[in-house]
Amino acid sequence: MNAPESVKALLPKSIVGRTTLAIIALAMLLGALFAGLAAWMLHGNEKQRLTQRLDALLSTVEKTVSVACFVKDDALAREIVAGLMSNEVVAGARIAAGGATLYEQVRPGLPASDREATLSITRPIHSPFDASERVGEIVLYASRTTLRELAWNYLRYVVFVLGLEVALMALAVSWVVYNLITRPIKGISDELHRLELRTGMRLHVPRRNEKDELGRLVSDVNALIAKLTTLIDAERRLRLEREASERRLALIFEKVDAGIFEVERNGLLHSWNPAFVRTLGPPPKPPELQVMIPAHGQLLRTLIDESLSSGTPREADLELHTPDGHTQWAELSLTPVGSTMLQGVINDITERKRAEFAAQQLASRDTLTGLLNRRGIDAGLAALFERRRHEQTLAIALMLIDLDYFKQVNDTHGHAAGDIVLKRVAEILEGAVRRSDLVARPGGDEFTVALVGVDSQAKIEQIAQDIIDEVRQPIDIGGGVQVRIGASIGIAMVGPADETAAPVLQRADEAMYAAKQAGRCCVRFASQPQTGP
Amino acid sequence: MRSFLVAISTLMLAALPWSAGADKPGPRGLVVIVNPGSGVAKLERGDAVNIFMGRYRKLPSGIVAFPIDIGDRSPEREQFYRQLVGKELAEVDSYWARLVFSGQTSPPLQVPDARTAVELVAGNRAAIAYVDRSVVDDRVKIVLELEQQR
DSSP states (O other): OOOOHHHHHSSSHHHHHHHHHHHHHHHHHHHHHHHHHHHHHHHHHHHHHHHHHHHHHHHHHHHHHHHHHHHHHHHHHHHHHHHHHTTOOOEEEEEEEEEEEEEEEEOOOOOOGGGGSEEEEEEEEEOOOOOTTEEEEEEEEEOOOHHHHHHHHHHHHHHHHHHHHHHHHHHHHHHHHIIIIIHHHHHHHHHHHHOOOOOTOOOOOOTTTTTSSHHHHHHHHHHHHHHHHHHHHHHHHHHHHHHHHHHHHHHHHHHOEEEEEEEEEBBBBEEEEEHHHHHHHHSSSSSHHHSSSSHHHHHHHHHHHHHHHHHOOOOEEEEEETTSSSSEEEOOOOOOTTEEEEEEEEEEOOOHHHHHHHHHHHHHOOOOOOSSSHHHHHHHHHHHHHHHHHHHTTTTTEEEEESSSSHHHHHOOOOHHHHHHHHHHHHHHHHHHHTSSEEEETTTTTEEEEEEEEEOHHHHHHHHHHHHHHSSSOEOOOOOOOEOOEEEEEEEEEEEEEHHHHHHHHHHHHHHHHHHHHSSOOOOOOOOOOOOO | OOOHHHHHHHHHHHHHHHHHHSSSSSOOSSEOOOOOGGOOOOOOHHHHHHHHHSSOOBBBBSSBBBEEEETTTTTTHHHHHHHHSSSSSSHHHHHHHHHHHSOOOOOEEEEESSHHOOOOOOOHHTTTEEEEEEGOOOEEEEEOOOOOOO
């Protein structure tokens, strides 16, 4: 610890202490200054004062001196001098009459040689009866020591008075500062210590300080407190609202059926909810979305990139295969939040897909036979031709089957029997072709079969012949009754020039007509168009 | 207070001769007389002051002087000191009081009246006194005449 710090530690901390100390220091400084000034002035002044004093002394004895000088009475002169010497200021005196010394006395310690250096005052003495006649003189000496002592005494007096003033002043200032400043401030400070930030809390203005700086300070603090409490209240309310809303959101996040997740541009999952786990299973480590849907990695990449670059949501339906072999459908929706983050929603839409499938089935199938209806075969053929656009070598053969003698069965045995016959034919057709081939009943007793991937005409003809043979077998229509029908089949191969099914169907229809003309239960191939081989 | 009383009494005493003079003649003019054998023919005013105020013990002729006062508060004494040094009797007494204290000088001898003074002067070579001109006879010699002042 160095000196200034230790001094600093000794300094008072309170305003009262510091003010008092400052006042004392200042007063002492000024006092010393004034004392010095007084000493300097007294040094000159004291000589004058002393001279005046000696002069006054002389005046009181002048008359007697005059008498003594007049009659040259040395006894009287001695009395006078003794009287004068009783005054401590006087260091020596001499009375002379008619040029001779009547009496002289000098205090011990004042050598004659020093007399020159001391202050002396001489007064001529005149006759008591004739003011114009000079009868002698009196000389008074004052020692420098006395002079200095007197000055010192005076200085001591001045210093004492100044010191007293300083002390009283310091006391008064301490009292005033304590009462006018420190106490009110301490009161305010104590109140501030105890203050809780609550609405309506405020400091009390100290008495008698309502209109001064302290009063203003307190009202400013009060205004600040009011503002703060308002802000804090608002903040608290907002926080409560936000917490409630967060709780609601968290609840929604936890309980909602939709899988909600956040995913980064690189496919890394940021967060996910239980529904997400229910739909896609628990995420692996690291939680990469593409690992969870390996079959759609490329699609996911495209969705993420497109969504981020366009700033708009992207959606896709994903067909998923669960480990236990089931097919599951999920609807994935990605919305960009920020430049690299996306918010995703994944919904299990398996049920919906199934319903859709059922509806589609309903729309595209013949309710009686379960075969494709006209709409179904049209859609199926359109899909086939679409596929063929990519696979030029894909062989497609269209077979139109018209039942023979069906009208008679219908007329003879009724519609129910006709329906049984139609169902039986459907079974035969479905049994004759592969699952990947299309079998349809566009209407009435007409059937259409599309053979896919079979380019051998002989094999196609064999299939057709097998169908005819099967159809010709007696059909049990119930009640022990059996009916017999036949089938005529026209076949057309899809050629390279065929863009759609229509011209091929046309050719197949012509071939089928030809077969009928040929005496039923026949198979006829349509001739290839001119451009064909 | 005392000086005031002295002043009052002095004033009364001073007035006395004039009021008294209306009935019987007071000191009309004071003169200083000596013994004819003193060897003094004439006295200066300053010499008279010095002798009567105790400064010189001797007459100009060298004889030790023997001054005489008439009474304590007589009109002559009062008039004499007023005319000689311009002082009231109180002041003169105060003056003598200072000197008597030292014991070196004594005031003039006091005689009851002017006649006694003349007798003393007539019979003593060193004696010197002041009397009214009316009581002077040829046994004594006038050496100084004091003017009627103020």
